[in-house]
Amino acid sequence: MAVSWLHRLAGLTPVPVFPALGMGGDVVLRRLAQATNIELVGSPRHASVLLVAGGVQPDLLEALRRVHDQLPWPSSSLWFRCEPLPELEDATRIDDIEALPGALAAIHRELLLQRRGSSPRLLPDNPPNPWEGLGDDGHGGEGMMGGVPYGRPMAMNMHDDIRDGLTLDSLTFRIGPFFPAFPPGMSAEVTVQGDLVQSWTTQSLPHLVALDPVFHDARQRSVPIARLELARVRYHLHRLFHGLRLAGWESAALHVLHLAMRLTSDSRADALRRRLERYGFFYLAALDGGVLEVEQARRVGGPASRAAGLDDDLRSEDANYQRLGFSPVFHNAGDTRARWQQILAEIEQSLQLAKQAAREDLHTQNSVAIETPRGPWSDERCPTDASRLLDEIIPGLEWDSALATIASLDIAALSDWPLVEDKPLTRSEERSS
Incomplete structure (x- = not known):
């Protein structure tokens, strides 16, 4: 009785969900963040x-299986606009983004009330590397150190710390793609080494980034500047x-x-700027570090280059933008902080342009x-993948700075297909189109 009551009570709490994002899957984060x-x-x-x-x-399915098997018991999966793995015959699939929060809550509740069985493990329960009986003491290592017991590499002092020359234990691992x-x-x-990134090698490239359909339309015909x-x-x-x-x-x-x-053509970003300044975001x-040299910034394009x-x-080359008095805003530092400042400045500038253009x-x-938010797009120039740039700029950063640098860089290539967002147009956009 007590266990049943606890299960029912737990079913009323928020559902802990881990999102594994495939191509076009990042739209669900913005929907679920509001649930x-x-x-x-x-x-x-x-x-x-x-x-x-x-x-x-x-080529990412094996990594997805490893993610799946890390969930604790009992657990299950939900597949949004994609086909479940063949091993998961009873997995739930859904296409309606508005029904997504309810479907996740239903699965969670069924697990707790034992009306749904836990997903089976997909990979064999064996260490990924042989280790038992190896080494001087049979623990998989070299002497008292090294090796990969249970498939996990042991830390070794193999490199001098590139920050201050101290010889610290280093650990090599692979992270991503989820x-x-x-x-x-x-x-x-x-x-x-500790919290310092000694080396970085990009293994797989990020999924293509899809833009709002208006940017694709703008390559074919004249479109309202306010909508763009x-x-x-x-x-x-x-x-952001x-x-x-x-x-x-x-x-x-x-x-x-x-x-x-x-968003409408009358929206303002004043409150946003005040909030970010009050929180001390900048x-x-x-946000220290992650500096791009000029040629590196040119490879990324867009706000990163202007930062x-x-x-x-x-x-600047469009006559009606010139009529609006447009000129690029830019910063000079080229670091992570400058890129976020650049993005906020361009948000404010674009809102001003939209208001004036609508009028x-x-x-x-x-x-x-045309200038997309990802960078210039023409017959000669198109935003291409720049993720290999991380191999050059991430080493030497502390881990939190490395993640902040990656978040501030728009490095995925541009998709040929427009974004499908499952949202209605705002009244302003309906009028302008």
């Missing part, structure tokens, strides 16, 4: 439901939402998300080349 009955957790070991959202490439702090799909092999700029603001707000969640500021992240949902120590002092922005009913004049 009061869902708790998005940072590790599969803290979840009762694994949410697989979007298509997962075949690590929430990384762009979905990206993985890397990392060597750390509001889509640009929304894109930047979604990136991720950065604030990474910093642990859930309330500020939700404020950003609500602003993105309610003074976080983790490094480049005034490259194709909107004057201005449309774009140049459809040959």
Whole structure:
């Protein structure tokens, strides 16, 4: 009786969900972050439901199986707009994003009330590397150190610390492609000494980033500048939402998300700037570092390039943007802090442009080349993957600075297909289109 009562009580708490994001799956984060009955957790070991959202490439399925098997008992999975693994015959699949929170809560409740069995383990319960009986003492190591007991590499003092020359234990591991702090799909092999990144090698590239359909339309025909700029603001707000969640500021992240949902040509970012300054976001120590040299910034493009002092922005070449008095805003430091300051400045600028363009009913004049929030897009130039750049700039950073640097960089290549967001147009967008 007591156990049954506890199960029922636990069923009323938020559902701990670990999201494994495939192609186009990041849209679910913004939907679930607003659901009061869902708790998005940072590790599969803290979840009762694994949410697989979007298509997962075949070469990432083995990594997905490893994530699945890390969930504690009892646990289950939900597959959003993708097919479950063949081993999970009874897994639930769903396509309706509005029904997603309820479906996750139902699975969690059924698990606790023992109306649903726990998902089976998909991988054999064996260490990934042989170790028993190896080494001088049979513990898999060399002497008293080294080796991979239970498949986990032991820390070894193999490198001089690149920060101060001390010889510290180093640990090499692979992280991703479902690590929430990384762009979905990206993985890397990392060597750390304490909290310092000694080396970084990108292993798999992030999924392509999809843009609002208005940017695809703008390559074909004239579109309302107000609509284009509001889509640009929304894109930047979604990136800022991720950065604030990474910093642990859930309330500020939700404020950003609500602003993105309610955008009109009359929206303002004053309250957002005041909130970020009051919280001290731009003074976080983790924002130190991650400096891009000019050529590195040019490879990334977009706000990252302008944060490094480049005034490259194709909107300057459009006659109606010139009529609005547009000129690129930019910073010179080129570090993580400058990139977030650049994004906020461009949000404010785009809102001003949208308001003025809506009042004057201005449309774009140049459809040959447009400036997307990811960078310039024309027949000659298109945002390509820049994740290999991390191999150059991450070594030497502390772990929190490394994650902040990655969050501030938009490094995925541009998709040929537009974003499917499952949201209605705002009234302002309906009028402008």
